[in-house]
Amino acid sequence: METKPSEIVIELDNVEKCFGQQKVLNGVSLQVRAGTTTVIVGASGQGKSVILKHMLGLMRPDSGRVVVFGQDLAQSNTKQLRDIRSNFGVLFQNVALFDSMSVYDNVALPLRERTHKSEADIRVDVEEKLALMGLEDHGAKFPAQLSGGMQKRVGLARALVLNPRVVFFDEPTTGLDVSKSNEIYRLFFETQARLNYTAVIVSHDVPKIFKLSDVVALMADGKLQGCMSPEAFQLSDNPLIRSFVLETMGPIYSSETEETLLYETL
């Protein structure tokens, strides 16, 4: 993996953002390289979602730059922004499915609005993605009729239907039990292997795929701490990272017979 660094897809350069008096982002810098998986962890309310919204162009930084595909988002007009976003797929924290549309229509929506494909071609694409998620029998249902885990899968199908280059996951496993969140991560790996997209995952706890990610960063004190490989992250002597690792990873990993890790950090 270390052989040849791939091109930089997203670059945050010293981004700052204030809400009223509160400085939420205080000089955030991050580089996301093509084909990698970046995990941003941090306690709730530290501004992880704010970083995500900056990458998506939903918020503009007070200072600093957000560069996506070599283009500064703050300098882009609506049309350029739209062109950039057509390479994005997003799985929102509360999925954000359109509750007045059926599952099929939800997944078909990006195709209908963004492409000029015929309804028959759209059907092929949508059914392929639904089958990938194991949802082929649920196309006619409405989101409210599905369980939380299934909704997440519909959201993932919708995020992937245009074969995006970058997929963002905002708290992909929040509110799901262990088996459901394992299912989501299994689907994540399957689809990433197949579609070869760049992934940015934001999570308040340490996700299961921690070890399989390429870059891990901790959001604390308005800055991204770390931005290093998972192995280095676990052994980092940055006090913020250490306390986060102890708090969140300890119990999870000990329960999964990886006590060694816990002892090491202790």
Added chain:
Amino acid sequence: MKRFNAEIVVGLFMLIGFSCFAYLSLKLGDVDLFGSNSYHVEARFGSVAGLKLGANIQIAGVSVGKVSAIGLDPVSYDALVQFEIDPDIELQEDCIASIRTAGMIGDRYISISPGGSPMLLEEGDEIFETESAINLEELISKYIFDK
């Protein structure tokens, strides 16, 4: 099937809405959708006090048209009134147009008394015999002194 229903519902709504609109504008708003081929004649009155645009024109109490314009002759200071007469009504050259009032405080309307001349009025012609708006006092004095 569901989509189909939606379209029928909206279609029905549009139909009801437009028929109500048609009723209002054609029946009440005096809009000539089909460009009726009614013809216009003019008449001069000493006074048209109280006469409004769209006022009825009647012969023997039957409505035959309406007032389509009211203006002032800048030279003689007469009131110039344009009548819009239904196409199947023939007016003789010597007919008399008078302004009347429906009831005590009712609307003013035009009453036309047919004449006997063989010459018929055409588009743009003028009725020369007119009676202005009369008020009660005038009527009484006329009755007393003319006899």
Added chain:
Amino acid sequence: MNLIATLGAETLRVLELLGRFGLFLLTCLYCAVTPPYKIAPIVRQIRFIGAHSLFVISFTGLFTGMVLSLQGYYTLAKFGSVGFLGAAVSLSLIRELGPVIGALMVIGRAGSAICAEVGIMRNSEQIDALECMAIDPYRFLIAPKLIAGLIAMPLLTCVFDVVGIFGGFLVGVELFDVSAGAYFQGMYSSVGWHDIEMGLVKSVVFGLLLVWICAAKGFFLHLERDGGFGAEGVSRTTTSAVVIASVSVLVWDYLISAVLL
């Protein structure tokens, strides 16, 4: 000093709000007139705003006409001119009550629903999701509602007027024995195209106003001063959208009357 600062802050807030709402309207209108045109969403919205309001509009129209006739009859009877009943009922319906009461009913029925729907979509990140899917939320969500409002309101107003005139006829002619001829003749001779035009202008303006205000309140839910979050935020914003829309309808009613009379 503090007072002056508060005043200044409040002024700036209101100016910002007006600017935001104004831009919102311009963007929506721009989206409404530029291609690609999609008919299906507009049809769906006309069904919701227009067709589903038909019943409540007919009902209120009927009773408005009936009560106008009832009150009008007693007033006119004092002056012995019940012949004006048709004119009085139809003129008040066509010029004032049809557009205004119609708009208030549609605000209560469809406007609140529009605000809540858009607000919930904002709250549950559905609007962000649209943005991230590179779908213009103005074009996709709001423009069809705006067009539907502009089409549906005048038609609903016409229905209101006609049903109201019929209601007036029922009370005046069937109950009080005013002659049907006098009722309709008085109506035909006193109502002109000018009156109907005024009613139409009003209803189109009200249709625009109500969709605009309700949709914009929902769309900018997250920018509400006391936080438009959660179910309570949606309900509070919907209430204020209905109040603001109703008040604006009455204010604009006066302005249009003053200009067009």
